[in-house]
Amino acid sequence: MTFRAGSKSQRLGFAVYTVLLLLFFCGSISNAAEVRLKDIAHFEGFRPNQLIGYGVIVGLDGTGDGTRGGFTRQILSNMMYKLGVTIPASAIQVKNTATVMVTAELPPFAKAGTRIDAVVSSLADAKSLQGGTLLMTPLRAASREIYAVAQGPVSIGGFGAAGGGATVQQNHLTVGVAVNGALIERDLPLNLPGRVLKLHLYHPDFTTAHRTAESINKHFQTDMSTAVDPSEIRISVPEEFHENIVEFIYQVENVKVEPDTRAVVVMNERTGTVVMGENVRVSTVAVAHGNLNIVIRETPEVSQPEPFSEGTTVVVPRTDIYVTEDNNKLLLVPEGVTIGDVVRALNAIGVTPRDLISVIVALKEAGALQADLKFL
Numbered sequence: 314m315t316f317r318a319g320s321k322s323q324r325l326g327f328a329v330y331t332v333l334l335l336l337f338f339c340g341s342i343s344n345a346a347e348v349r350l351k352d353i354a355h356f357e358g359f360r361p362n363q364l365i366g367y368g369v370i371v372g373l374d375g376t377g378d379g380t381r382g383g384f385t386r387q388i389l390s391n392m393m394y395k396l397g398v399t400i401p402a403s404a405i406q407v408k409n410t411a412t413v414m415v416t417a418e419l420p421p422f423a424k425a426g427t428r429i430d431a432v433v434s435s436l437a438d439a440k441s442l443q444g445g446t447l448l449m450t451p452l453r454a455a456s457r458e459i460y461a462v463a464q465g466p467v468s469i470g471g472f473g474a475a476g477g478g479a480t481v482q483q484n485h486l487t488v489g490v491a492v493n494g495a496l497i498e499r500d501l502p503l504n505l506p507g508r509v510l511k512l513h514l515y516h517p518d519f520t521t522a523h524r525t526a527e528s529i530n531k532h533f534q535t536d537m538s539t540a541v542d543p544s545e546i547r548i549s550v551p552e553e554f555h556e557n558i559v560e561f562i563y564q565v566e567n568v569k570v571e572p573d574t575r576a577v578v579v580m581n582e583r584t585g586t587v588v589m590g591e592n593v594r595v596s597t598v599a600v601a602h603g604n605l606n607i608v609i610r611e612t613p614e615v616s617q618p619e620p621f622s623e624g625t626t627v628v629v630p631r632t633d634i635y636v637t638e639d640n641n642k643l644l645l646v647p648e649g650v651t652i653g654d655v656v657r658a659l660n661a662i663g664v665t666p667r668d669l670i671s672v673i674v675a676l677k678e679a680g681a682l683q684a685d686l687k688f689l
Contacts, residue, residue, distance in 0.1 A: 350512075350525065351566035354546070357511035359421045364461055364495075366415040368450030370433065376441040376473075376486075377411040385412045385437055392448075411439035415450045415463050417495045425500050428493040431463040441473050441486035452495060460501075465494035508555070510548040510565070517544035520573035528570045576684035578673055585666040586689075587673070593684040595676065 369388060370377075378385045389410060390402040413433040420429070433447055445467050452461040468491075471484025514521060522540040529538040529548060538548040554561035576592040618624025676682040 347569040347571045349566065350528075350568045350570050353516070353521070353570065353572050354512050354514045354525070356562065357513060361421055362419040362454055362460075362501075364417045364419050364452035364454055366450040366452040366463065368413055368415045368433070368463065369448050370411045370413055370442055370445035370467060371409065371448060372444060372446045373409045373411060373439070373442065374444060375408050376443065377409050377439050377445075378407045378437040379439075385410060388412060411442060411445065412436045413442070413447070415447065415452060415491075415495075417452055417461060417463065419454070419460055419497070419501070421501070423497050423501050425497055427497045429461065429495045429497065430493060431461075431491040431495040433467055433489050433491060435487035439487055442467050442469050442489045443472060443486060445489075447491050447494060460499055461495045461497045463491055463495040465491045467491050467494075508550050510550060510562070512538075512546040512548060512565075514544050514546075516572075516574075517542075518573055518575075519543045521570070522546055524573070525568075525570050528568050529565060532564065532568050577687055578682075578684050579687045579689065580670050580673065581689040582667070582670055583689075585670070587666055587669055590684070593682070596681040596683070 369385070369392065385407045386402040386405045389405050389407065390400055393400050413435055415431050415433050417429055417431045423429075431447070431450075431452070433442065435442060447464055447467055449462055449464045451459045452463055453459055467489040469484065469486055469489035471486055473481065473483070473486050512525070514525070519540075522543050522545075525546050526538045526540045529546070530536050533551065535551065537551060538546055541547050548565065550558065550561055574590055574592065576594065577590050578593060579588040580586070614629045615626065616629050617626050673682065674686065677684075677686055
């Protein structure tokens with residue numbers, strides 16, 4: 314296999330591309346792997362909920378909100394008043410505090426006393442949240458009911474420092490996480506399904522939905538599930554599981570299914586990354602690819618007159634043009650081969666990942682590539 318050295322991003326893209334191709338070739342030796350049903354679908358009603366709150370971080374080392382943080386001063390003044398201390402908003406310095414939005418995801422079946430992570434994001438012009446502590450912040454759902462309260466130290470996973478004429482920064486400094494900083498205050502209502510379950514695929518597909526219904530029926534040895542559409546599978550709970558729905562859901566989640574996927578080629582021209590599925594096929598086509606390189610070099614020359622002459626010194630431009638073209642041969646691709654065979658053949662004539670993107674696009678335009686193209 315031949316490749317050309319290029320920029321750092323090209324070499325990185327080629328490395329990623331090579332690893333993905335190796336995984337593709339290894340996976341194509343056997344049939345598509347079966348996966349658990351819980352990894353490709355979810356039951357209707359079993360979903361997380363979003364929480365949001367408005368809070369204050371204190372203890373910053375002069376990196377908090379600046380002079381424009383008027384609402385920060387007002388919030389601190391109101392907070393201190395509730396704690397029994399009356400301070401006018403104009404007398405509060407906010408450089409060691411920052412106002413933040415706090416978000417969290419409430420998992421399904423969460424119970425009171427369970428801890429979850431909370432993400433804090435600066436609202437004003439704070440420079441960094443490093444070393445700060447989030448004060449008690451109620452987290453509300455879309456119904457405006459409080460389901461959790463967040464408080465505790467904030468981790469930003471980076472640092473920042475500044476001197477007289479230089480600054481050093483690692484990672485993003487105005488967004489952090491309060492790890493296990495949100496405490497759930499109330500139980501979520503537990504509404505387990507009754508006689509019928511609805512299963513929804515993450516990636517709707519007619520073939521996968523049909524295979525899922527067949528696999529469930531085969532596991533329980535009865536016609537209890539039906540594919541309603543490419544996304545939904547309806548399951549009737551057998552009578553013996555009416556009083557033990559958890560056991561039934563456990564068995565359904567662990568049923569093995571072979572999902573089907575569309576033929577797609579995903580390409581990122583910025584990094585030279587190409588990812589291809591095993592279902593991609595190519596019709597009979599002839600491919601010739603050669604790189605044309607043109608280099609134009611300007612070399613100014615100074616022309617000086619003879620001594621004691623009346624001439625003047627002038628700058629004379631000198632242009633050198635070099636043109637090179639790869640002498641690659643015409644490649645014939647027979648009908649029905651996989652994209653892996655095409656890639657191996659193109660590597661034999663020295664095609665780099667960035668060149669491969671151009672070849673794949675040309676194959677699609679010629680109607681010889683049976684796959685969808687997706688650019689990132």
